[in-house]
Amino acid sequence: MRRIHAKRVLVGEPLDTxxxxxxxxxxxxxxxxxxxxPLSSVAYATEEILLILALGGVALLHLTWYAAAxxxxxxxxxxxSYRQTCHAYPGGGGAYVVSAENLGPTAxxxxxxxxxxxxxxxxxxxxVSASPPSPPRSRR
Numbered sequence: 001m002r003r004i005h006a007k008r009v010l011v012g013e014p015l016d017t018x019x020x021x022x023x024x025x026x027x028x029x030x031x032x033x034x035x036x037x038p039l040s041s042v043a044y045a046t047e048e049i050l051l052i053l054a055l056g057g058v059a060l061l062h063l064t065w066y067a068a069a070x071x072x073x074x075x076x077x078x079x080x081s082y083r084q085t086c087h088a089y090p091g092g093g094g095a096y097v098v099s100a101e102n103l104g105p106t107a108x109x110x111x112x113x114x115x116x117x118x119x120x121x122x123x124x125x126x127x128v129s130a131s132p133p134s135p136p137r138s139r140r
Contacts, residue, residue, distance in 0.1 A: 046071075
């Protein structure tokens with residue numbers, strides 16, 4: 001009983017299923033929740049690319065232009081895709097809605113599941129990368 005009460009205080013009352021489709025997060029909550037994923041992806045990917053190129057030293061320095069060109073190409077493809085999606089779904093359409101209407105319910109559930117896993121992994125990587133590495137322990 002006490003556990004249910006604590007959950008109601010933290011999370012709130014459950015919503016009716018009919019109202020869930022119309023529920024929107026306020027911008028002050030939606031921005032930090034949903035923007036952390038693309039921001040961290042951009043930051044970590046660039047850091048890892050530069051780390052690998054730095055490990056190779058001057059011998060791999062000439063490959064930075066190819067990596068930059070690949071990133072720019074990928075950005076152009078993503079922007080074009082988002083523009084098409086925004087044009088096709090002016091009222092808003094996330095991965096689930098777009099997949100459900102174009103590819104069916106199985107693809108929509110797969111897209112939604114992938115996003116959930118992605119968000120969980122983004123939080124995990126962000127937390128781990130924010131903490132300093134622990135010093136090595138000596139064996140006794």
